[in-house]
Amino acid sequence: MKLLQMADPVRYPTMTTAELRSTFLLEELFTPGELTLAYVDLDRAVVGGCIPTSAPLTLETQPELRADFFCQRRELGVFNVGGKGTVTVDGVNYELDKLDTLYIGRGSKAVSFASVDAATPAAYYLLSYPAHAEYPVALAKFATLTPVNLGAQETCNKRSIYKAIHLEGVRSCQLVMGFTLLDSGSIWNTMPPHTHMRRSEIYFYFDVDPVHRVLHLMGPPDATSHIVMKDKEVVVSPGWSIHAGVGTKNYGFCWGMGGENQDYADMDPAPVVDLR
Ligand SMILES: O=C[C@H](O)[C@@H](O)CC(=O)C(=O)O
Numbered sequence: 001m002k003l004l005q006m007a008d009p010v011r012y013p014t015m016t017t018a019e020l021r022s023t024f025l026l027e028e029l030f031t032p033g034e035l036t037l038a039y040v041d042l043d044r045a046v047v048g049g050c051i052p053t054s055a056p057l058t059l060e061t062q063p064e065l066r067a068d069f070f071c072q073r074r075e076l077g078v079f080n081v082g083g084k085g086t087v088t089v090d091g092v093n094y095e096l097d098k099l100d101t102l103y104i105g106r107g108s109k110a111v112s113f114a115s116v117d118a119a120t121p122a123a124y125y126l127l128s129y130p131a132h133a134e135y136p137v138a139l140a141k142f143a144t145l146t147p148v149n150l151g152a153q154e155t156c157n158k159r160s161i162y163k164a165i166h167l168e169g170v171r172s173c174q175l176v177m178g179f180t181l182l183d184s185g186s187i188w189n190t191m192p193p194h195t196h197m198r199r200s201e202i203y204f205y206f207d208v209d210p211v212h213r214v215l216h217l218m219g220p221p222d223a224t225s226h227i228v229m230k231d232k233e234v235v236v237s238p239g240w241s242i243h244a245g246v247g248t249k250n251y252g253f254c255w256g257m258g259g260e261n262q263d264y265a266d267m268d269p270a271p272v273v274d275l276r
């Protein structure tokens, strides 16, 4: 597994574009016919991408985990941004349409991913954190989620927030996971931004038009930087960093968090006028 090692707020202001990218950004997680994982030292997240084509792909344990099977000591969230697929957990099949989320609890032994049609393959985004407790496998279908509608057309940030794995939905040990869809003509996410020292957060941008980009904003509110991102890329946000973005067109992103608490509303606002 590729290892991403975080920078701290002291090293951060000295970093070049290339250093910011190699430290906070994960590119090329999604390759047809492959399952790719990366380890992030921050809150010990494992992030992955998986596009099964003609044959299913199995979630193998990794040498770095020193575990008998991947979920021996971890839980896993799976979010499909591609065509219809099937995820099999210990012999039980779960059908995932686009935007469906599957929670796989600690102790699940055999996990594999398949596409229903190799011509329109599923594309699974994977996010895993250590877990001290077992919660049951559960599927959060997009169609059953009630969005929170935020923003306005006037401020180009009209969007719908769907919480899938959280305190009032599918339960987990520490993972909190959901996604946000921007309306046509809206481009700003999470503005005004916030930090939350209790949790680190990982953004996975999807449905980014190939000729468009998202400028992801990070850093302390008084010293922001940006990372230019394309479709199906992942960016890591330490607790001291804001995480917001602006696209050259609308897009979607999956947000996931691990850490001290699971309280979605526990945010320290960073007012727009204070940003530097
Ligand atoms: O801690 C929560 C996260 O940053 C996101 O859920 C924010 C978000 O999706 C949005 O405002 O568009």
Ligand SMILES: [Zn+2]
Residues within 6 Å of the ligand: 194, 195, 196, 201, 243
């Ligand atoms: Zn956040």
